[in-house]
Amino acid sequence: MPKKSNGRVLLGHGGGGKMTGRLIRDVILPRLDRGALGPLPDSVVLNGLGSSIAYTTDSFVVSPLFFPGGNIGSLSVHGTCNDLACSGARPLFLSLGLILEEGFPLEQLDSIVTSIAAAADDAGVQIVTGDTKVVPKGSADGIFINTSGIGKLETDIRLSPSCIVEGDEIIVSGPVGNHGMAVMLSRAEFSFDFDLKSDSASIWPLAERLLELGDGLKFLRDPTRGGIAATLNEIAASTGKGVRVTETAIPVDESVAAAAEILGIDPFQAANEGKIVAVVGKGLGSKALELLGDSPLARDAAVIGEITTTNPSKVVMITRIGGSRIMAEPSGELLPRIC
Amino acid sequence: MPKKSNGRVLLGHGGGGKMTGRLIRDVILPRLDRGALGPLPDSVVLNGLGSSIAYTTDSFVVSPLFFPGGNIGSLSVHGTCNDLACSGARPLFLSLGLILEEGFPLEQLDSIVTSIAAAADDAGVQIVTGDTKVVPKGSADGIFINTSGIGKLETDIRLSPSCIVEGDEIIVSGPVGNHGMAVMLSRAEFSFDFDLKSDSASIWPLAERLLELGDGLKFLRDPTRGGIAATLNEIAASTGKGVRVTETAIPVDESVAAAAEILGIDPFQAANEGKIVAVVGKGLGSKALELLGDSPLARDAAVIGEITTTNPSKVVMITRIGGSRIMAEPSGELLPRIC
Structure with a gap:
């Protein structure tokens, strides 16, 4: 449960999750929004x-x-x-x-x-x-x-959640959670020795390749604070549609999975700084992976799920053992000062 | 004398004066400058x-x-x-x-x-x-x-110190030092009661009027950290020419002068946040003042000096009693966190 703020800024307000959204929506936007360009x-x-x-x-x-x-x-x-x-x-x-x-x-x-x-x-x-x-x-x-x-x-394509329809496919450009986990591990309080580093990189070369899909490319997001869990929930919330992903399809490096296990951190909620989540048209997932091709920035890129009409505004994950569970939006208190 | 830094950032590095210039020139620019666009x-x-x-x-x-x-x-x-x-x-x-x-x-x-x-x-x-x-x-x-x-x-005029020549006139759009003095006085350690407030305002309306001078307008600067002393020294340093100003011509509000006296702060080194210093062609000073006209942002605007070939790269002030002295570039330690 998010803490009560008692009229003060809390650390969780900076985590990039629900609390950040609430601070921006309740305190900042009502003063600044002039309608023309929507929320910041x-x-x-x-x-x-x-x-x-x-x-x-x-x-x-x-x-x-x-x-x-x-x-x-x-x-x-x-x-x-x-x-x-x-x-x-x-x-x-x-x-x-x-x-x-x-x-x-x-x-x-x-x-x-x-x-x-x-x-x-x-x-x-x-x-x-x-x-x-x-x-x-x-x-x-x-x-x-x-x-x-x-x-x-450089193109006329305008990426927006409003372009997203049922059946669209969701890809991620590589293993998730590396940045968040690398920063957490480098804090003084942890002394584990993992071979794990941040993925920090400019992903424009990947975006440029995906733009070749033309209007088959609907939406791009770099899943930073709050990880892919925050990005997928953003897609569900902004479209009002369901997002269904398959746990085993989401690439996670072994070292990240091991560190996540020990620290009790969900790698899907850990920040990425060199990855891209893309929503592409139905049937275009494999074409997107082909375009990303041999880029070293797109090692282990994968189609991880699709847009559904069931479970509107929710992210549902088919788990490793075949069940399904809600992938919740991070509340934001977990990983402060990750970027 | 500026303090020795012993390899650490000092408060004076943020004052907008000599020390800031040195930090940027010695530590930051050598790494970033790629030649194309010059110093930041x-x-x-x-x-x-x-x-x-x-x-x-x-x-x-x-x-x-x-x-x-x-x-x-x-x-x-x-x-x-x-x-x-x-x-x-x-x-x-x-x-x-x-x-x-x-x-x-x-x-x-x-x-x-x-x-x-x-x-x-x-x-x-x-x-x-x-x-x-x-x-x-x-x-x-x-x-x-x-x-x-x-x-x-909105015009083809490109303002630059390189347009400045001998005889050009220097104007300031109103009384100086109000922001710096208002902030200093509002610090807890001072309990004087002056009727004095910051001049914080957008000065685009003034710049827009001065742009009507066409290429008679050479240079504009808002004299913030380091006050007009920093701006005038910047003009002298970047042109290699002399700047001569007349102390009695520089507008200073009575309350600012009184506060400056008590606090031992030079009002010419105190920040402004709603003023503009302009260099205009020879003989165009009064035309510039006419353009600023009745704008409430330009109360007490004045021609304060001119560009000279004597005293290259220096700012010389003709004092109240008719002598002359160098108006030095603030070293930067005087007024931290003024903006």
């Missing part, structure tokens, strides 16, 4: 600027700052690029806002900025504007990074 | 997107969160709009990234978001995409806000 999305398509532009923002507060497979710097580039990619836009320009805590080691800052530069080069984006603030010791936790990003829509 | 500016003009777009980002960490004349919410809208306006761009779209500390009162959040909405309506911008993160108690100071913004260049 991860990424928005802007018209009226001559060419179609996607725009997004994301703040990064991950703890620890360095984890196997990346750090807050590379993550801040990949996360924002991936929100643009999921709009169907090629990421082009990023802004970089740094909030530094007094006393933060310049050597770590240098290492983080070096990762930002390498990730940007790798993703083909330019960091074009920036801002740096410093707050007194104790007023922040080392470094927080905000990146916003501008991308260009 | 406050705001950048993006080409290749069909129409000319200006793009900027700013993080806000002001303390206290509420001050006479505004709060961190309205400030976060005005600050980003003003960076766009100083590129000569009409502000159109903002993103909103919130970092909340666990335990932050929802009532304060509501009040801040309400101010954001009102400021956006007033400035004619839409908030179109957002992100909310929560960090544990003690890992942030209440709330930090990042806004990034997209504006549209």
